Amino acid sequence: MVHSDIIRVGVNGYGVIGKRVAAAVRQQDDMILVGVADVSADWRLRLAARMGFSLYGAAPGAALAMQRAGLPVAGDLDDLIASVDVMVDCTPKGIGAANAEVYRRKDKPFIVQGGEKHEVAGHSFVAESSYAGALGRPATRVVSCNTTSIVRTLTALKQAGLLRRARGTLLRRATDPWESDRGGIMNTLAPEPQIPSHQGPDAQSVDPDLDVVTMAVKVPETIAHLHYWSVQMTRAADKAEVVAAFLASSRIAAIRMDDGLTALNSVKELMADLGRPHDNLYEVALWTDMLRVQGDELFYAYMVDNQAIVIPETIDAIRALSGRIAAPAVSIARTDSSLGIGALDRLGPPDQVGDS
Amino acid sequence: MVHSDIIRVGVNGYGVIGKRVAAAVRQQDDMILVGVADVSADWRLRLAARMGFSLYGAAPGAALAMQRAGLPVAGDLDDLIASVDVMVDCTPKGIGAANAEVYRRKDKPFIVQGGEKHEVAGHSFVAESSYAGALGRPATRVVSCNTTSIVRTLTALKQAGLLRRARGTLLRRATDPWESDRGGIMNTLAPEPQIPSHQGPDAQSVDPDLDVVTMAVKVPETIAHLHYWSVQMTRAADKAEVVAAFLASSRIAAIRMDDGLTALNSVKELMADLGRPHDNLYEVALWTDMLRVQGDELFYAYMVDNQAIVIPETIDAIRALSGRIAAPAVSIARTDSSLGIGALDRLGPPDQVGDS
C-alpha cells in the first residue's frame, strides 16, 4: 500500500465512543489517526496522551486548559480538520449537529453519531445495509447502537427472504458504566412514554423497506441493551434456516444459554477473557438455543453493547466516505479482521450452533 | 346475613401472599378468618399475633416452637383445617402440592397458588374468566401474578371481540422487596432460557382459546413486573374502543405518563398515598396514553404488582368454592368494594382517559 492510500482520520470528542473509535482507527493498516480533540483536561485526556494520541483543543480555550494541565497539545480543532481526510464526530448529542456545519464549511467529509438526526448528514449508515450509498458522500451518520443492531439483524432476515414484519421490545441500559452523575434509575423500570419508540423509524432511515415497530423501556443496569423480537416471516421456515440466515452476517455472533452464557454480564466477562479492549462486544450477541420458530413466526433475543457495536460501523463508514474501497464486503472483512470480530463463533463447537 | 352464610377461612403459610390474603379475608363481611398456619416463629409471626390472628403450627414441632418464642398458639394444621370451610394454601412452590393431598383427604375445599401445577387443583382461576367453572368445586388454583394479568387483559379484549393473537415480553422483578438472601441479580439482565416462557401456556390453562406467546427476562428490581404486548386484533379499531374494552374490567386501572406516573416506583408511591396496606396494587395498571393502535395492531404496556394482584382473585376463589355466590360479577363487585379497587380510575379526570 502506498502512502497516498492511507486515510488520515481525526476524532472529535474523546468520550465513550471517541476513545474506542480512536483505538480502532489505530488498528487499521489503511488508516492513520492524526489526533483527537476534546474540551476537557482531566484523567481521560491524560490517558489519551499516554496512549500516544495527539491532542487538540475542541473549543476556544480548551487547548490552553490542556496545556495548563500539563498535557501536550498539537493545536485546535481547525488544525485537526485541516490535517485529515475524514473527521469522525463523537461529541455529545446536539453538538455534532453544530460541528457538522464547521466540517461542511471546510469541505471535509465527516461522520456523526446516532444521537444526531438523519438530516445532519443526509445519509444513515449500517455497513451491511447502506455502505454502497455512502461511497464518496460528504457525510454519513452511523446510527445509534440500538438501531444498528436492528438493521443488522433484520437485514440478515431480509437477505434470506424471510422478513415480513418485526415487532421488538427494547430494554435499554439506563446509563453508561463509568457514569455516576446522570441518568441512573434505581429499583424501577421507566417506560419510554411513546409507542412506537424512535428506534423503529430510525431503522427506516437506513432501509425504508423495513416494517418494524419498537417499544422501549429503561432498566436499572449499565452493561448493555437487550432486545426481544417477534417476527412475522414471509413463510414457515425451520430453525436451522433462520439461524443460518443470521450467522451469514459476521457481525451477529451466536451465543448459547446452555454454554453458561446466561445473562448480559457473563457475555461481557467473555469479552474480557478474550482480551478485547474495554471488553468490547462489537457483534450482536444472539442466543441461538433460545431462538424459537413457530410456523411462520420467529422469536429471539439478543444483546447490544451500546459502547462498542458502532465501532466497526464507524471504521467502515470512514472507508466509504474516503471512497478508497468500493466493495462493502472488502471493508467489512478488513474491519472484522483488525478487531477480532468473528472470534466468538469460532469458539463454539460448530455442530452445536442452532440446535435446541 | 345469618351466621351460616359466613365462610370460615384458614390460611396456610404467612408469607408475602399469605399475610395479604389474611388481611383481605378480614375485610370481607361474608368471611371470617379462623387463623393462619406457619412453620416459623420470628418477627413475622409476632406481627400476625399482634394483628389478632390466631396462630397454628403448620408442621410437626412448629406449634411448640411458636410457644417457646412466646407466641399464643391455637393448635396445629389439622385443627385449623377442621375449623374452616375453605383452606387457602399460600406455602412456597411445591409444598402446596403436598398439602393438597392433606386437604383432599379431609374433604376440605382448597385453593393453591400459581406456583403449583394446574393438575394439583384440576382447575385454574382468574375471576373474570373462570369463576363459574370453580363453583362448588373441591379445589382451584389461583394462577400466578403474571398469568393473572395476562388473562385479565386478554379476556377484556376477547370480550370486546378484538383479540386474535397476542405476543408479550415480560420483564420480571428478580426477587421480592423484603428478600435479601435469594434471587437477587445485580447490574445485569437474565433471560429465561426457553421461548416461549411458561406464562403463555399457563394462561391457556385458564382459557384454552387464548392464542398467546410469551418471552420473559429477569430484571434487577424488586417492585413489580412490567409487560409489553403486541396484539394482532381481529380488525382495525380506534384507540378509544380499545381503551374502553380494557376499562370495562374493574381490575384494569388506567394510569398516564403525562400525569407523572412515569415509572414503576411512582405508581407504587401512589398506592402508598392511597393508604393501601403494603402499598398493594391489586389492579393491572395500564398506561392508556402510551397505548398505540396501528390499523389492526395494538401495542401497550402495563405493570403487575406480583405481591398483590392475586389477592382479589383469591377472595373470589374462596366464594366460588364455597358456592355461596353464583354470579361472578357479584363476588367481584363485593371484593372490589372491600379492597378499594376502582379508586385509581376515579382519581383521574374521566375526559383524559385514553386520548393522546
Add this chain to the structure above:
Amino acid sequence: MVHSDIIRVGVNGYGVIGKRVAAAVRQQDDMILVGVADVSADWRLRLAARMGFSLYGAAPGAALAMQRAGLPVAGDLDDLIASVDVMVDCTPKGIGAANAEVYRRKDKPFIVQGGEKHEVAGHSFVAESSYAGALGRPATRVVSCNTTSIVRTLTALKQAGLLRRARGTLLRRATDPWESDRGGIMNTLAPEPQIPSHQGPDAQSVDPDLDVVTMAVKVPETIAHLHYWSVQMTRAADKAEVVAAFLASSRIAAIRMDDGLTALNSVKELMADLGRPHDNLYEVALWTDMLRVQGDELFYAYMVDNQAIVIPETIDAIRALSGRIAAPAVSIARTDSSLGIGALDRLGPPDQVGDS
C-alpha cells in the same frame, strides 16, 4: 381541651416530607391541619384532595393551575399563612430559606427542614436535645434525617455519661424510592468528596458539645441510610449498660439480626406489616445483638428512614413553637402515642434485648 388549645397548622410543600407531616398533624388531638400548599397539580395533589386536605396554591398561578386540573382550591399561600398558628415548610432545599422571609414578615412562627442552613431559623431542633430552647421561638429548623439520628443516639450516650467522642461512616441512600429522574447511581459507590462530611458539624448546631466526625458515601439503594459508629466512651462499660442507655430513648428501637431483621429491606417490611402509613420507620432502628463493647470502645450500626425520622420531631417542634406544652417529655410522649412509636420494642421478648 378547649378550642383555643388547638394548634392550627399549615404545611407548605406536599412532597416526601410534607405529605407525612400533614398526615401526622391530623393524628394529633391538639392540632388541626388547616391545609397544604403546593405548586403542582398532578396525581400527588389529587391524592391530597382525596385525603380531605384543603389545598392552597403555593406560588403565583399555582391555585389557578390546580383549579384547571379539577382540584378544589381553598386559596393561596397568604391565605394559608393567615389561617394558622404555625407554618411547617417542607419545600425543596433553598426554597424554604426564601419562604422563611415571607413567614417572618407576617410574624408567623415557622419550621424549616434540614436542607436549609441553621441561620435560616436561628435554632436547630431534635426533640430530646433542644426542645426547651425552641419554646416560644419565632422559628426552628428540624435538622436532616442523618443529623437527627446522630443527635438522638449521641444524646442518649451523653445522658448516660458515656460519650467522649464519636466517629461515624454514613451510607446514604442515593435517592428517594419514588424518584426515577434524579440522583440515581447504578452499580457504584460515590464518596462525598469532603471529610468530614457536613453531618458532624450539623449535629453540633443542635448540641455544640458533641465531639463527632462523619464520613459519608452515596450507595445504590433507595430505602434508608445506614450508619456505622465507632465511639470512644468516657470509661469501660458493659454491653447491657450501653443498650439500656440507647433504649432510654423512645425513639431508638432495638432490632435484632437473629430475629430475621438482617437487612434494611426486612426492617422496612416490618413497618408495612405493622400497618404504618408509607411503612414509616420513625425510630432509629439499632441492632442490639450486633452492638459491640470492647473496653472503653463502642461499635454499632443503625438504620435511618430518611423519609420518616423527622416526622415526630416536626410534630414536637410545632408544639414547642406554639408554647402550648413546656415539658419536652410530655410532647414526645404525646407524639409517640399518636404515631405508634414504641411498638417495635414491645414486639420483641424483653429478655432478648441486648444480649449476644
Add this chain to the structure above:
Amino acid sequence: MVHSDIIRVGVNGYGVIGKRVAAAVRQQDDMILVGVADVSADWRLRLAARMGFSLYGAAPGAALAMQRAGLPVAGDLDDLIASVDVMVDCTPKGIGAANAEVYRRKDKPFIVQGGEKHEVAGHSFVAESSYAGALGRPATRVVSCNTTSIVRTLTALKQAGLLRRARGTLLRRATDPWESDRGGIMNTLAPEPQIPSHQGPDAQSVDPDLDVVTMAVKVPETIAHLHYWSVQMTRAADKAEVVAAFLASSRIAAIRMDDGLTALNSVKELMADLGRPHDNLYEVALWTDMLRVQGDELFYAYMVDNQAIVIPETIDAIRALSGRIAAPAVSIARTDSSLGIGALDRLGPPDQVGDS
C-alpha cells in the same frame, strides 16, 4: 537467566482469581505457566485453551469431560502437580483446604487463597509485610482482598511510625461482576451480623501487632469494595507526611476526586483506558484529596478491586516459596514492572498529590 532459575507454576481453579493469576504468571520472565486445572468444560475453559494454556482435569472425570467438549487436555491434577515447582490453588473456599492435603502429601510448595483459614498454610502473606517469613516455606496463604488492602495501608502507616490503632468500616460488593446466580442483593444493605467482622483478626494473622477493628456491610454493587478508616495516630502529623507514608508503597495509588475520579466506576474505567487486562486495579486506590488529618486523628477512604488486588501478592508469594529471590523489594519491583503497577501515580501531576 538460566533455565534452572525459571519457576514452573501450576494453577488449580480457573475462575475469577485463577485466570488472572495464570495471565500474570505468563507475564513474569522468571516463571513459566505449566498449565491450569479445572472441573468445568464451558466457555471459560475454551477461552483458556484459546489463550494457549495447557488444561488439566482437576477432579476425577474432569479431563474426560473436557475432551468430550472438544478441549485439548494435557492430563489430570497429579500430572500438573508433578510438573511444577509451585502450585497456586485458586479453587473455591473450602476446596483449597482439601487440596492442601494433596499438595502436602506430594511435598509440593503451594499457595492457598484467603478464603481458607490461616492454619491451612500456617503462614499468611502480604508482600510488604510478610514476604521474608514465607521464604522457602512449604506453603503460604495469600490473604483475602479486604485483608490485603488493610495490611498494605496499615503497614505503610506503621513503617512511618504513625499507627496506633485503626477502626474501619468496610463496604463489600455483594457479588462478582460476572455472577448472576448467587449472592446478589437488591435495593438494600446487609450488615455482617458480627462486630468485629473477620477482616480485623485476619489482618493480625499477617501482622499480630496491628490494633485493628473492622465492621462490614454488603452493598448492592459488583465493582469493588470501599473502605472508610478512622485512625488514631501515635502523634499529630500533617497531611503531606501521611500521604507520603502511604505513597511509599508502590501498591497504594493516589487518586483524586477533583480529577474526576469521583466514584468506583470511574476508577474502573480508568483501568480499562489504561488497557489493563480485565480492567484490573492491582493497587489500593486511595483518595488523597479526600484524606483528612485532624490533630492525631486520620480519616481516609480507598477502593479495593476484589478480583485483582491479590494478583501481585500471589506472584510475590510464588517467588518467596521458590526461594529464588530473598529480598522482598526485588520481587515486588519485578512484579510491579511486569503488571504496570505504578502507572497510576505517574499519571497525575506530582505537585497535586496530597494537597487539598
